[in-house]
Amino acid sequence: MTGARPRVDGPAKVTGAARYAAEWRAADLRHAALVTSPVPAATITAVDTSAAERVPGVVAVFTHHNAPRLRPPVGAPYGGRLPLQDNRVHYEGEPVAVVVAERLEQAREAVGLVRLDYAPLSAETDFRAVADTAVPTPPARWGPADTTVGDLAAGIAEADVVLRAEYSTAARHHSPIETSATQAEWRDGVLTLRDATQGVFNVHAVVSSALDLPADRVRVLAEYTGGGFGSKGYVWPHQVIAAMLARELGGALRLVLTRAQSFTSHGYQPPTRQRLVLAATAEGRFTAIRHDSLSPTSTYGEYVEMTANGSRVAYACPAITTTHRVAPVATVLPTPMRAPHEGPGMFALEVAVDEVACELGIDPLELRLRNHAEVDPTSGKPFSTKGLLACYAEGARRFGWADRPRATGSLREGDQLIGWGMATAVMATMRFPAAARARLHADGRVVVEAGCQEIGTGTYTIMPQLAAEVLGCPPEQVVLRLGDTALPRTGMTAGSSTTLSVGSAVTAAAEALAARLALLATGDPTAAVRLDGIELTVKNGAVEVFRLDELFARLGVDSVAAGGSWEPRENQRSMHTFGAVFAEVAVDVDLPVPRVRRLVAVYSAGRIVNPLTARGQMTGGLVWGIGQALLEKSTTDHRLGRFVDKNLAGYRLPVNADVPDLDVAFVEEYDPHASGIGARGIGELGSVGVAPAIANAVHHATGKRVRSLPIALEDLL
Structure with missing residues (x-):
């Protein structure tokens, strides 16, 4: 470890000296505001912008009739349709018009005066309703969609216990404090963007190609981004709109998404339906794992939530089969969200492991130890480094796991049922040049x-x-x-x-x-x-x-x-980060609302450059896991084809009262294969394994097995 150094950008952020995308000034700055579709699928049959154009200060109103033409973007992930290019609507919240005015208040007033007529088209927003249309997905950037090793049928036949169960996770939204914003300036034939983004080069590639501009005439800056969690990784229509209109009108133009628009303008974590088959011998040796995943994508593009990725590497097992299917629905394209793939996927696997442990009468930690994988069970490659056994040992020691009684409902404090649960965390290691x-x-x-x-x-x-x-x-x-x-x-x-x-x-x-x-x-x-x-x-x-x-x-x-x-080099090693998460939960006997009382997490992630910032990342991830387990859910009204709670009043996030004592530690490790500095990634690992540890603790407290997230009061009544 290099050394714990406090955040040098902290003073600038808390004093306001740090400037974000929407805080840069320009003498000729104009403001853009989006008009978005209220329906999930339609043809726009008529447009009337006359009333909006009469609002004082309005410079222009753009629709598909008069917006500049764009080219298909290349060079980086683009998450939307090209904006304002035709009269079709593919999801509720899609931009259908843009107002540009001298002041933001004028632009927003004019937005309410733009009149569009829609001819609704058939639209389905429930991926389960169109599950029969799901098709095998092509290989994704995160690996092959389907994998098979060993003889699954033989593994199941050999087992003494076979669990077959279905698990589900909810749609969730990223909800960073800073809503997405782009300030674009066109001066002397050069386009400069100040953008709230996780990838300035991605924005550069998409904007320059969509606007057919030479690369040396586009510059993108992002000195500070106020949280992204995946929502600002892809490039989205609002960024292209700001660039397009700045070039069209000249000077400076700012476009800031409202909080409601952030729920429909840059992706979300899709809900999942996961079916697990987990087979084991009476001695607790896994003989077969099958993990089938279904999630939605959009009708105009494809995103695959690779939830079975963790099941491919987590445990030693001679037969492992994983599949992924996507069903197209009328929503904005889903996108990675901390932690994509393993975040929702390890919930299903780790609850299933706990269920098998209970069925066999084996301690949940002991069952995991008996099935620890020394090499990647799917690829056969050795791991670059793996300190998971040390994570188990140190986490159990810190938590006091050895004192856990086996029987459910056996720990109690007054009217509170106390449960202890644990789970393994696994996350693939991504690397870029x-x-x-x-x-x-x-x-x-x-x-x-x-x-x-x-x-x-x-x-x-x-x-x-x-x-x-x-x-x-x-x-x-x-x-x-x-x-x-x-x-x-x-x-x-x-x-x-x-x-x-x-x-x-x-x-x-x-x-x-x-x-x-x-x-x-x-x-x-x-x-x-x-x-x-x-x-x-x-x-x-x-x-x-x-x-x-x-x-x-x-x-x-x-x-x-x-x-x-x-440059990351291809090698013959499997690269993942690992961790062990232990949770204590209290559930009131009369009003069974689960409350997390403490979390202990120990991680194997290569060299830790700065223990202070690393601990901050992991504690933030643990809070994310609490939200996934108990609070977060983007509810869709399938009659209207729209998300219901597009604000932070209806979309519930953890607050201080929901967060208990968090004990975070790392095992000493140096990974010479993963990077030039011996480190692997940690930022997303912290949110993996938390939800299943909490769900397993709830079962230990109440005897009720919950297989869907978030855990609701009615699940425990």
């Missing part, structure tokens, strides 16, 4: 540059730590510039990939800078260097100390820079 640049100035400042994003994960803190570690200087001497397509290219901030990918590139850039400094100072690029303020110490047999201002003056430069890059 990345580049970085490091520059040392004569005054001792080190500026690291990389085009990645800060979405609340601590990037401004971690990258300087990594560079400082190489250069031997205090982290305070290093600053990071990010979020700009003019900087070295990186991947999007998603899939828990930034620290391991960009961090590896930053380390490479710092090493290159150190070698160049050694070469300039002594002629030997292999000499060891250490930087402290404006003093550069070089050890090359003897120890020499140089003042940077004098050295640079002699060289005739005011700074020295070097670049570095990192």
Whole structure:
């Protein structure tokens, strides 16, 4: 572990000095507001914008009749239909008109005066109702849709216990504090976007291709993004609209989604129906696992929630079959949400494991230990590193699992039934190519540059730590510039990939800078260097100390820079992060509302660069898991084809009163295969395994088995 360093961007965020996409000013700034479809599928038969155009301050109203024509976007994931290009509606909330005005209030007033007539078309928003139309999905970017190893039928025949059960998870929305916003400026033939995004290069690729602009005439910036959790990873219609209209009208234009629009404008986590077959011998050895998943996609595009990914690697089993199917419905395209795939999928698997443990009369932790996988059971590859056994042991010790009574309902405090449950956490490791640049100035400042994003994960803190570690200087001497397509290219901030990918590139850039400094100072690029303020110490047999201002003056430069890059290499190892989550839940006898009293979680995730920011990520993930388990659900009115609660009053999220003591720890680990710095991703792992641990604790308390999320009071009556 490198060291616990507080967040350097904290003061800027709490004082308001940090500027987000919608907080940049321009003298000629205009405001755009969306008109969205109230129906899930229709043909627009008539448009009347005359009343809206008469509102004082309104500059223009755009519909499919007069909007600029666009080209199909390429180069990055795009989650919507091209906006305002035809008279068809494919989901409730789809943009059908845009008002541009001098002031935001004027634009919003005019939105209510745009009149459109719709001829409704047949639309289904319940994926279960069209389950028979589901088809095998093509291989997704997260792996093959279906996998099979071993003889499933033989494994089932060999078993003493065979569980067959159906599990379900609810639709959920990301709900970041900052609603999505784009400020676009068209000046002198160059388009500049300040965007709330998880991927500036994704926005650059989509916008430049859709608007048919040369790449060097588009620049995207995102110095701060106020949370994304997946919703700002893909590019969506509102970003294209802002860019399109800024070019059309000239000057600056800002488009900010309302909270209600954020429920229909940039994806959501789709609900799932998962069917599990889990077979085991009387001794507790798994002989067969089958995990079949069904989830919705949109009628105009495809997204696959790969919920069975975890079942492919979690346990040693000779026969494992997984399938994924998607059913098209009239909603906006689903998208990854912390934690995609394994988040909803491990709920089903880990509750099923608990059910088998109860049936066999084996302690749930002991059953997992008996089926620990030493190699990836589906691919046969060894894991890059895996400290799951240490996670089990340390988590059980911290929680006091050894004192857990076997019988349900046997722990009680007054009117409270107490339950203890646990679950395994597994998350695939995503990696992206990345580049970085490091520059040392004569005054001792080190500026690291990389085009990645800060979405609340601590990037401004971690990258300087990594560079400082190489250069031997205090982290305070290093600053990071990010979020700009003019900087070295990186991947999007998603899939828990930034620290391991960009961090590896930053380390490479710092090493290159150190070698160049050694070469300039002594002629030997292999000499060891250490930087402290404006003093550069070089050890090359003897120890020499140089003042940077004098050295640079002699060289005739005011700074020295070097670049570095990192590319994930294909190898013969399976890369995942792991964890063990233990939960204590209390359920009132008369009003059976589950309350989480404590969570203990221990993780195996490679090298932990900054334990302080890492703990923040994992505690945030645990809170997400509480929300998934007990609160979050986006209810759809299938008669109207729309989400019902498009606000934070109806969509329930955990608050302080819902969050108990959280005990988070990491096992010591270094993974040389996953990245150049020994790290794997952690940001999403923290939300995996929490919901099943809570559900298993509820069963231990009440004896009632819940197989759907969120757990509702009526499930326990």
